Amino acid sequence: MIDMKKRLKKIRTGIRMTGQFYQDEMQAILKDQGALLILSGAIIIYSLIYAYAYKMELVREVDTVVVDLDRSSSSRQLVRMIDGTEEVKVSRSATSMKEAREIFDEGEHVGGIVVIPANFENDLLEGVQADVAVYADGSYFLIYRQLLGAAVKSVGTFSAGVEIKRLMAEGKTYEQAMAARDPLSADLHFWFNPSSCYGSFVMPGLILIILQQTLLIGIGMIGGSNKEKNRHSFQVPVALKRGGIFPLLFGKSLSYLTIYSVNSLFTMVLLHNWFDYPNRGSYLDVMALTLLFLLSVIFMGITFSVLFKKRESSILLMVFLSPIVLFLSRISWPADSIPPLLHKLAHVFPSTIMVPAYLRIRDLGVGLVHVRYEYLLLLGQTGFYFLTASVALYFETRHNRKLSQQEEPI
Missing domain, CATH: 3.40.1710.10 (abc type-2 transporter like domain)
Structure with missing residues (x-):
């Protein structure tokens, strides 16, 4: 009975600590105008500009x-x-x-x-x-x-007309002339994007790349700012207690998940409806896949955020990586044509797994069971980055404790 009370007390303490870290991280984001612009404004601006630019869908005239x-x-x-x-x-x-x-x-x-x-x-x-x-x-x-x-x-149609007229002049009926002109006809069907619209082809996957890159930049900027201003000093005694890293990680992650849940709603629901992008899948399947994707990106961002000593470093790194990530996402080039080693290295980024699975659900209308391989792969990636984020935060707080001890007056 006593052990049960202790466990419940620890759970309540952990929940309270998670809420406190969530509040602290949200305040840090809201006070940082640059990070707030990247995390909230950039995704809206980028997605609207790209979607509007591709609004014509096809190159005409x-x-x-x-x-x-x-x-x-x-x-x-x-x-x-x-x-x-x-x-x-x-x-x-x-x-x-x-x-x-x-x-x-x-x-x-x-x-x-x-x-x-x-x-x-x-x-x-x-x-x-x-x-x-x-x-x-x-x-x-x-x-x-x-x-x-x-x-x-045009030339084919014109040529067919000339040939049919010649055959009819020889005494054949119109039907005989048509059969003689085209003895074998092809019945073509274009699935899922019958008009070959470019916007419907590129935008759904591009939205995921924008979500990932802006989220990584924003987390990196907050991490760099915390390093510059030594904001993590108050977290040291709590985080270094047994199990204290997890409330810290959960609190930080939930703050970014809150913001990007809204961003995902805007880009994956409202934007899709406004510009009539393909939407054949179930929203529940999309939500299940998107949740894992966001968590994986968040944990990845937290892992690398401890490496940035300045807020600008995250921007430089992600701007450098963005064209690479876009190419390796398989939007512009098939996976079978990418060198195997490069394709395997591309799975470091959650978007490499997310984009093809997401497009199969939204464009083809398949269920979550048909993308179970990508789902399990994304689940494993989420677990991996959860562990790396926990380790990164633990060593970061230990480093901050040493710095705090060095700064204390003798």
Whole structure:
């Protein structure tokens, strides 16, 4: 009975200590304008700017220069067909390839050049193959894809019309001509992002990267500020008691979890609804996965925050790592194409595990059971960083105790 009372007393003391450390950390965050801007303002600003920038979803009406060397009714019809596609807008015409190249080199936002050769109509009438040249800006893949796709679609449709008319002139019916022109047809289906929208493809994963990087920067800034101002001295006698590190760690973690629960609600619910991003999964599955992700990032941030002697150090390190983290997250490049060693090292960051699992839930609509491997991996990572954060805080408080003893007057 006495042991039970002692245990309950210890639990109440631990809860009270956790609440005190939670309050202290929240006050430190609210008083630090720079950290508050990173932890609260940056996630809203970044997500809104990126989401609004990608609001158009698709690159449409790419300015294109047409060089019509034939100037026939057939060539003009082909130009109208190209201009009628949503991908391309025929904004300029030129009399020669040299003139078109000069327009392109002037940098007037021209995506490419389409050249219709001389004798285009005569070749069609004589049954000779006519070539249409397309010069697309390969330095910009989105523009290149749109211009090339519009040209191929228009030329293919125009070519099919010519072939069908020729077959019907030979005595075939329209259905026979269609079957002869396309004996094998492909029935294409684009799942989960049928319109190939770029914003819907990149933004859900990019939001997770922003959440992670701003959280790591904010925790590092608070840790660096505490080092500069020696704010942790009051925590030393409490934290070094048996089990005292855990209330300290829980209190600090809960403060960041509180802030980023609100940030997650804004980015993963409100922002998704505002910009109509794919949302086929269950919110309960998303919440279960996001909770582990945030805890893993928080414990990782606390682990590394003890290394920063100045608040600026965390900003420099995370700005340096951000492009690397984005690339290794598999948003822009498939995991199978990343060197195996580099891919394994990428699992240091929670986003590497979180992004593919999150996208499968939100985009594909699968359940948590279908991402159980990533979930268990994220759970193990959370446990690992919990241990490293506990050890880091323990040695940090021991170091602070030595400093306090050295500063005491003899």
